Amino acid sequence: MANVCIVCKKEIENGNPIKEDAVIRFIKKMKQKTGTLQNNVLMVCDADLETYRKKRQNFEKMAVLHATAAVIVVAILFLAPLLLGAPFSFVNLFFALVLGIMIAALAILSYTPGLETREWAGAKPTLAGALSPQEGKKRETPQEIAKRLSPRHAPKPAQKPAPKAAPKHAPKPAQKAARKK
Numbered sequence: 001m002a003n004v005c006i007v008c009k010k011e012i013e014n015g016n017p018i019k020e021d022a023v024i025r026f027i028k029k030m031k032q033k034t035g036t037l038q039n040n041v042l043m044v045c046d047a048d049l050e051t052y053r054k055k056r057q058n059f060e061k062m063a064v065l066h067a068t069a070a071v072i073v074v075a076i077l078f079l080a081p082l083l084l085g086a087p088f089s090f091v092n093l094f095f096a097l098v099l100g101i102m103i104a105a106l107a108i109l110s111y112t113p114g115l116e117t118r119e120w121a122g123a124k125p126t127l128a129g130a131l132s133p134q135e136g137k138k139r140e141t142p143q144e145i146a147k148r149l150s151p152r153h154a155p156k157p158a159q160k161p162a163p164k165a166a167p168k169h170a171p172k173p174a175q176k177a178a179r180k181k
């Protein structure tokens with residue numbers, strides 16, 4: 001196991017560990033299945049902290065942007081036909097939701113995982129101070145927003161419509177035969 005910086009991709013001795021969130025776990029699981037998992041510890045080296053911070057902020061912006069776009073598209077696709085007088089349709093709703101999920105999932109293209117903030121607070125107070133000089137608490141907000149958003153942006157297996165309920169009017173031969181007699 002080696003420590004690898006996610007920005008410069010170099011092996012480093014010490015850095016700021018990346019938080020293992022749902023997306024990272026998903027990627028690791030996929031790599032495990034395809035046999036390409038290298039089991040590196042993902043980090044950000046001190047030299048790349050500023051670059052990393054910009055990437056992370058960009059991702060947070062993109063996540064919000066994509067989520068907003070997805071909601072708008074779903075609302076338009078689903079509501080517009082209803083407003084125009086078309087009858088309610090589950091198929092319409094389903095495809096609107098699928099498209100919305102796809103738009104939201106595109107935010108993954110700029111995905112940048114968060115840092116393990118707890119380790120900063122404890123073991124590396126100077127680093128935390130260097131990253132956010134004045135706003136220790138303020139920085140929590142966008143991170144928490146991204147945290148709330150990230151599960152939704154994790155690539156999900158294609159959703160299938162729920163299986164149709166068994167027909168209620170299944171013939172009951174025994175009763176019918178009895179009634180006929």
Ligand SMILES: [Zn+2]
Nearest residue numbers: 005008045048
């Ligand atoms: Zn680096």
